[in-house]
Amino acid sequence: MxxxxxxxxxxxxxxxxxxxxxxxxxxxxxxxxxxxxxxxxxxxxxxxxxxxxxxxxxxxxxxxxxxxxxxxxxxxxxxxxxxxxxxxxxxxxxxxxxxxxxxxxxxxxxxxxxxxxxxxxxxxxxxxxxxxxxxxxxxxxxxxxxxxxxxxxTNPYASLTVPVLAEAVGVPHxxxxxxxxxxxxxxxxxxxxxxxxxxxxxxxxxxAPLPARQPAPSSVINSTKAFNAVFTNSATQFDQPALLRARLLDGWMGDWDRHPGQWSWSLTRPTKTGHATLLPLPKDRDMVFYRLDDGVLGWLVSRLALRHWVTFAPRYKNLTGLMSSGHYLDQRGLNELNRAQFRATALAMQQQLPDTLITRAVHRLPAPAFALEGPRTIAALQTRRDKLPDLADAFYQQLARRPRIGGTAQAERFTIHRYADSTVVTVQTAVAAPVLYRRAFLPTETQRIQIEGLGGNDVFAVEEHGNKPGRKPAIRVFGGAGADEMQAARSSKGIRFIQESVSAGQAFDTPPEE
Structure with a gap:
């Protein structure tokens, strides 16, 4: 705090x-x-x-x-x-x-x-x-x-229920x-x-041990080392679908305390092309089933001062606060996934979390604790599971409003494709190199895209398609360190290029204060 x-x-x-x-x-x-x-x-x-x-x-x-x-x-x-x-x-x-x-x-x-x-x-x-x-x-x-x-x-025994629930949806635990x-x-x-x-x-x-289907890691590292690996060069990237499953599990269980210090990362062995993946390993499940706002003072604190202290209840309360502790990670680790992927993940998790499994998980509470909290916890988890697609959609919209795309300390090529109904951003190490990042942004979902080149001699190219290429969402490009180049027609609208880096403390590669 x-x-x-x-x-x-x-x-x-x-x-x-x-x-x-x-x-x-x-x-x-x-x-x-x-x-x-x-x-x-x-x-x-x-x-x-x-x-x-x-x-x-x-x-x-x-x-x-x-x-x-x-x-x-x-x-x-x-x-x-x-x-x-x-x-x-x-x-x-x-x-x-x-x-x-x-x-x-x-x-x-x-x-x-x-x-x-x-x-x-x-x-x-x-x-x-x-x-x-x-x-x-x-x-x-x-x-x-x-x-x-x-x-x-906090519920002193809540973490005992997590293994059954996490195992069912393929999240390490x-x-x-x-x-x-x-x-x-x-x-x-x-x-x-x-x-x-x-x-x-x-x-x-x-x-946390890895699921059986995951390859053996080359190492397990903390979030600081994981971020540094991602920001150093494009050969290491987050496993975004795996992170999404883990974050939706967090939201479903009401675990709001998911800052970067609450994660370890399994770094896979590099492939033949030299690429490695960071698989999220959640830890410290102390805030699962948290209950604060059942008194006057608790209600005031959760509404006026510490809005991320969100109470677990049958309905999702204050989504922004519930997911806010992980926002730094979410912005960087979920920035390639689209709305359909968020929804598909939630729908799959619904099927993986039947009533019988939820009941079995909550029965892992000591018997006296289950007698006090078991039935209401089971009912709340069932109701929240039924609303998982709504949670996923609201979470997606929260992140899609002002997404951030970052490069690395090496040189990259960012291409911004303007269409009449969308904007597509791709990232490569060179013109003919494999695409490292690709996502389409819709003006109905996204207000502004922020692109940060970070280090290296980056190239930012704008390509307009069709007779009336769109002007929205707005795009802000920060070149950062290096001799960067902006390739855009003078007629390109809604795009602003700034050679400097983002202000200190706000840059894509600046970890948050713990």
Whole structure:
């Protein structure tokens, strides 16, 4: 969460802060000390499971007035007592696990693990602490209490349902398993691992395994390296149909937190022509089935301050906000697909997600959590599945309004074909070279096309076809670095060429701030 967004959220939270939080400073003992309410009773060293463990019972300690104002969220699920296996790292649950480096994002704490045969895993705490995402000037205030309490808007076990759903539509996925970490486990006694003691954790592969039909990758890389590979030369490109499936799955499950840091990429081995493909590997499914706007404050926050915090419900709410965290990736990774491809993908996914499969997936929730949320979640997923083509069409229109096409650090030839009813843009490395990119744009869908040559000595050619070539959509061409050439007749309308690059921070090859 950025500082600017927190500055917007602060006065909204402040309006109800004294009533809801009951203190002007951060609560020192916010989290439950142990997932086992009876933690005072010793747990046998040989115990393979525990009963009655809770993911975070502190979220359910409030009364009816608080829940009406802030929101009930998933509080009962966080406090529901569940049966959980105990994590024993040396045992053969996965062939033995050896602890590695401690890490994690702004909320979770994670521990890298390796098996005896070298496979990489990670265990992450189910409960989160967003204090690391807050600026120093806010860390002593009641807003930290509010942000911590907002974790109750997430379903602690939602990620357990994802493998069945993702597998059905051919999207790579991790296979998380829920465990309890003993408070006295000798493998977790160092100070850096204190956040794991007595807590529930999710153990999963560090990189999502590929579907069986996919070729073995040459490497698995993060988004920064993936973008750099695409921007360096045209030999590496995103697998756009695969990314579309993954993004529609995100929207269907209500997973709004899909910024570039939430992806890894499988880089395929180069073909005989030297080309390689980046297959998306989604990770960190913490925001699936998110529920925020069931209270006055939650409703205000989602409408006025943080519009991308979108509640999962039977109908799709605020599509722009729902998909906005992935906009940088979507603009670059889905810019060649047309409306028919979006719709065809959604229709195929509908057929791959029957009611029986949805029910099987949601039953992966622990039984007490399913009793609380299962039936309504199944019904919502079914309704959203029936509206998947509408989601795909609205998503397409959002991206088609002002698409961006980028070159690389090498020289490319961009050809803009103007027809009476459309504009077709192609990209090649030379006149007679294979086409790397091709898409037709319609004036009814697209207002403006932005083309960025980036590096190299690029050529931008305009070819007009027919007696009355169209003037729309408008086209802005930015040459960027290099000695670029614009080949266009003086009569060409609606096309503007700028030799310079796009302003700093806005260029096609400038990653967003995380």
């Amino acid at each position: 950025t500082t600017s967004r927190l500055r917007i959220l602060f006065p909204i939270a402040g309006t109800l802060g004294s009533l809801l939080l009951g203190t002007g400073c951060v609560r020192q003992q916010f989290f439950q000390p142990d997932a086992r309410p009876n933690a005072a009773q010793p747990l046998s060293a040989s115990a393979d499971s525990v009963r009655g463990a809770t993911a975070g019972r502190q979220y359910a300690r409030h009364g009816g007035l608080y829940n009406a104002l802030v929101g009930r969220h998933h509080r009962p699920t966080w406090a529901a007592p569940v049966a959980v296996p105990v994590l024993h790292l040396p045992k053969a649950q996965l062939g033995g696990l050896k602890p590695g480096k401690v890490g994690g994002g702004f909320n979770s704490t994670s521990l890298a693990l390796t098996t005896t045969d070298g496979h990489a895993y990670v265990v992450r705490t189910v409960d989160k602490d967003p204090i690391r995402a807050t600026p120093q000037w806010l860390r002593g205030t009641f807003l930290v209490n509010a942000l911590r309490d907002n974790i109750s808007a 991790a296979n998380p398993r829920l465990f309890y970490v003993r408070a006295d486990d000798p493998a977790f006694q160092t100070d850096s691992l204190r956040h794991f003691r007595g807590q529930l954790g999710l153990l999963e592969e560090k990189a």
